[in-house]
Amino acid sequence: MRQMLEAGVHFGHQTRYWNPKMGPYIFGHRNKIHIVNLEKTLPLYNDAMNFVGKLAANGGKLMFVGTKRSARDVVREEAERCNMPFVNHRWLGGMLTNFKTIKQSIKRLKELEAMESDGSMSARFNKKEALTLRREKEKLERSLGGIKEMNGLPDALFVVDTGHEKIAIAEARKLGIPVIGVVDTNNDPEHIDYVIPGNDDAIRAVQLYVQGASAAILEGRAAAATSVAAGRSETADVAAG
Incomplete structure (x- = not known):
């Protein structure tokens, strides 16, 4: 106390x-x-x-x-x-109530993370496109980063x-x-x-x-x-x- x-x-x-x-x-x-x-x-x-x-x-x-x-x-x-x-x-x-849709966004976040870590984001896209993708990743990370390993x-x-x-x-x-x-x-x-x-x-x-x-x-x-x-x-x- x-x-x-x-x-x-x-x-x-x-x-x-x-x-x-x-x-x-x-x-x-x-x-x-x-x-x-x-x-x-x-x-x-x-x-x-x-x-x-x-x-x-x-x-x-x-x-x-x-x-x-x-x-x-x-x-x-x-x-x-x-x-x-x-x-x-x-x-x-x-x-919670629409977790199925949220899971799709988590999948997208993981795809973007993989692209950034293996260098394919910079290799496959020009600077402007890569920047747009990075911004998308950051936005998803802020919203969903804490639940991205939550399978259910x-x-x-x-x-x-x-x-x-x-x-x-x-x-x-x-x-x-x-x-x-x-x-x-x-x-x-x-x-x-x-x-x-x-x-x-x-x-x-x-x-x-x-x-x-x-x-x-x-x-x-x-x-x-x-x-x-x-x-x-x-x-x-x-x-x-």
């Missing part, structure tokens, strides 16, 4: 912007700013991390979603650290700001994909499967949530690998006996 206090997780939004549905998670207000009750946040955060750890232990895919400026860098860094898909620029409508739909979404990522959440709900969401005092906690009440703007707070999720993923995977190894050695012992 001390880490949460230091990161400013308890600082909500201005009282005039509050969502009454967040009432149960609010401790009070100071200088017209709502204060989140961290005694409520901590167990909910732990529940969410347990879910994430179990998901990873079972080989599940968690998609990190954080497209606003304060979340972009840490979302990319932590998702890459635990080898999970992420979206940290604009969410393209249909990223994710098993869950981890969303940094539920108000900012409404389209992503709506698509996940439509497909029955569970959502873990950081919900600030101005947003609606309904339809979020794992609510983490807290500040969704402060960079340090965002880092705490996202780094926590990537750590839970790595721990979950490591625990699963250990139990598999233990199971193998038990089987070997039985066979030997």
Whole structure:
């Protein structure tokens, strides 16, 4: 809880912007700013991390979603650290609900990357054409770079700001994909499967949530690998006996 206090997780939004549905998670207000009750946040955060750890232990895919400026860098860094898909620029409508079409764009991105790395882009096209292709690649990379190795739909979404990522959440709900969401005092906690009440703007707070999720993923995977190894050695012992 001390880490949460230091990161400013308890600082909500201005009282005039509050969502009454967040009432149960609010401790009070100071200088017209709502204060989140961290005694409520901590167990909910732990529940969410347990879910994430179990998901990873079972080989599940968690998609990190954080497209606003304060979340972009840490979302990319932590998702890459635990080898999970992420979206940290604009969410393209249909990223989940129309994944078939998105897959075509990913295929195109990979084609362009291959052309650039093997030199065929410069060899087969003149300067102007090659520049156009590079721009196309950069645009696709920005939108789809974080999901280009995602072969199918994710098993869950981890969303940094539920108000900012409404389209992503709506698509996940439509497909029955569970959502873990950081919900600030101005947003609606309904339809979020794992609510983490807290500040969704402060960079340090965002880092705490996202780094926590990537750590839970790595721990979950490591625990699963250990139990598999233990199971193998038990089987070997039985066979030997």
